[in-house]
Amino acid sequence: MILLHGDNPALSRRRLSEIRSQFTGEVISLDAKETDPTNFSQATQSQALFALNKLVIIENPQSNKKLLPLLSHIENLSLVLIENKKLTPTEIGHLQKVLPALKIEEFKLDPVVFKFLEAIAPTNQKNLLPLWQKYRSSEEPEIILTMLARQIRLLLLVKSQAATGPEDFLRLSPWQKSRLSSQSQHFTLTSLLELHHQLLNLDYQNKTGTSLLSLPDSLELLLLRL
Template identity: 35%
Template structure:
């Protein structure tokens, strides 16, 4: 059994893609937040139609809300230790949960600390420093990861600027305070315009319409901050 997790979803996703490319048998993909236990059992326990090896990939199983159903999923996996199961998570799994899965091969994909320093630096008055820090990020992480984290940061700043603490109620108090303080460096319209540009870059990258690499697009975007 394999478990890929961590905040660096670009790296973990690439690891999953590489794993699937190398696998020669039948692959079954399941959405962990929607499936039921019967579906998981059938996927893992039934033989492939053509007698091939079978790999079952479940995404975001650990991200399910706490419930009896989730307990049953995890109990089944711990009891049966399915060797043909790969779990991919879009976030970091609590280490206390993973203690029960020592039989699995677990890989954690972390985001470099410099990215958080870059995100905290964002401000129209701090453009030069933000550009410098972003270039440092790009030496350690893929442009796609920097783009993803930047988009998430701007979304949170928009919520902080528009709704204040009420919009950030699921966050820890220190996180709320940090976003609210940083949001004061921008007007709400500035943040919305910035996010619109991020959306345009995302569309260009996904449709092949971009005329320059993503790293260069990020450069121009930060320069326009």
């Protein structure tokens, strides 16, 4: 039984992929936000005809308090809980009361990531590029692309004064929104939309192998053109 959490969801997702690829048997993925106790019980108790092992992956377990007591009834199954955020010690404690054998794996962001993301602004290459080089040398390009896309998405939401949005936006603290608001002043809404579109294109080209440049070089070119 494993809990994957932390402020680096890209790394936790990579770890989840590793677990899935190494597992032989039936894999069931459930999102606690969209699963009621009845469906949860049916999914975790039913056995596939030829499956010798079963791996149950539960996303966002903290979002559905009704499911937490049911976790203790899971038997003869491999269980992975994954949260796309860092849980507090209290939240982890609640899970460990239900699952005493739960192993915790936290995935943290390198401090240079925050500095790099906050330095993204037009004509700021003097400060941005040294941070980019440090980040580039220590992280896989796909994860950098994911973090860049997330930052631009958050800037778009703040710039447009959105009242709602995805979970990572809604749980931002006031000081985080204030810093994003300050950073967004360096962009127009149109330029942020264009930047977001460019990142989507890079992701598509990387996945389809249609880019003439490597992903790190494509990202660097994008930053140079800010």
